[in-house]
Amino acid sequence: AAGVIQSPRHLIKEKRETATLKCYPIPRHDTVYWYQQGPGQDPQFLISFYEKMQSDKGSIPDRFSAQQFSDYHSELNMSSLELGDSALYFCASSLEGQISYEQYFGPGTRLTVT
Amino acid sequence: AQKVTQAQTEISVVEKEDVTLDCVYETRDTTYYLFWYKQPPSGELVFLIRRNSFDEQNEISGRYSWNFQKSTSSFNFTITASQVVDSAVYFCALMGGGSNYKLTFGKGTLLTVNP
Numbered sequence: 398a399a400g401v402i403q404s405p406r407h408l409i410k411e412k413r414e415t416a417t418l419k420c421y422p423i424p425r426h427d428t429v430y431w432y433q434q435g436p437g438q439d440p441q442f443l444i445s446f447y448e449k450m451q452s453d454k455g456s457i458p459d460r461f462s463a464q465q466f467s468d469y470h471s472e473l474n475m476s477s478l479e480l481g482d483s484a485l486y487f488c489a490s491s492l493e494g495q496i497s498y499e500q501y502f503g504p505g506t507r508l509t510v511t
Numbered sequence: 512a513q514k515v516t517q518a519q520t521e522i523s524v525v526e527k528e529d530v531t532l533d534c535v536y537e538t539r540d541t542t543y544y545l546f547w548y549k550q551p552p553s554g555e556l557v558f559l560i561r562r563n564s565f566d567e568q569n570e571i572s573g574r575y576s577w578n579f580q581k582s583t584s585s586f587n588f589t590i591t592a593s594q595v596v597d598s599a600v601y602f603c604a605l606m607g608g609g610s611n612y613k614l615t616f617g618k619g620t621l622l623t624v625n626p
Contacts, residue, residue, distance in 0.1 A: 430613060439602060439616040440556070453613055485554055491612065500614060502548075502556040 399423055401490050401503035409509045410478050418473040418506045422490030428452070429471040430500060431463060432487040440487055446471060478510045513538045515605050517617035524593055525625050532588045532620050534603030540564075544606040545579065545586045546614065551599040559601075562586060593624045 402421040410416050422429050428447045432440040442455035446465035457463075460478075465471045475482060485507050489500035514537040524530045536545065547559040560570065562579050570577050574591045590597055600621050604614040 428612070432614075439618050440614070442613040442615070445613060455613060487556060489614075499546075499558060499561055500612070501558070504555050507554070 401488055401501055403486075403488050403503035403506050405506060406504065407507050407509075409511065411511055412478055412480065414478050414510075416475045416478060416508060418475070418486055418488075418508070420471045420473070420488030420490075420503060422469050422471070422488075423501055426490035426492050426501070427469060428491045429465055429469070430489040430491075431457075431471070431473050432489065434485040434487065434505075435481075436484070438484075443473070475508075480510050483508060483510045513540075513543075513605050513607055513615045515603050515615055515617035517601075517603055517620050519620045520618070521621045521623070523623045523625065526595060527592050528624075529589060529591050530593050530622065530624075532590075532601050532603075532622065534586045534588065534617060536584050536586065536603070536605045538605060538607060540607045546604040546606065547577070547586075547588050548602045548604060548616075549599045550602060550619070556602070559588075590622075593622075595624050595626055598622060598624045 404419045408416055430445040431443040433443050434440040443457040444463050445453045449465045460476050463473045485505045487505045488503045491500045516535045518533055543564045545562045549557040549559055560577055567579050576589045578587045600619045602619045603617045606612055606614050
């Protein structure tokens with residue numbers, strides 16, 4: 398079965414640079430979630446989209462923006478990168494209204510800011 | 512506000528021992544969902560189980576079992592006859608029953624199973 402795809406899997410950037418993370422949800426899934434997991438931390442919710450509209454927002458810095466496109470893939474854009482942005486970024490997808498309410502996680506993108 | 516507490520930061524056991532990971536949650540929602548995820552050293556989040564707030568039936572899946580008690584707001588996870596491959600960080604997570612389905616994770620418990 399197809400899973401959530403995230404690209405790139407690893408990314409190294411320097412301070413003040415920009416990064417774009419991509420997420421391709423499971424086919425037919427209409428909802429995408431982004432989570433940030435710092436070293437030794439639990440995943441923290443950043444933002445979610447349902448049917449290409451932002452549905453919820455967590456502790457996402459103003460330097461970050463995200464959107465969901467017509468094909469349901471999503472991109473997380475991060476500007477003016479800081480050392481503290483180094484983390485594992487997960488994307489998850491789900492199907493709104495599904496009974497299980499299960500979010501299927503991608504393998505994550507490991508971002509290192511030097 | 513929703514909160515998940517995993518009081519055990521780290522647990523170390525010897526192979527074949529049974530181990531229980533504790534999870535206590537707080538929510539004002541009457542309908543909610545509880546999850547357990549496993550995060551091995553490779554980093555991916557592996558879904559283990561989902562439980563609805565209106566279903567307190569305990570569940571067993573192979574060596575894994577879960578005990579859900581609404582009276583104590585707990586959703587504990589037991590691994591029977593632990594194996595080295597069980598070594599990972601385990602996260603308990605809570606999803607509210609409103610229209611926003613974000614997950615709130617606990618801090619995680621690092622389980623090390625020694626041979």
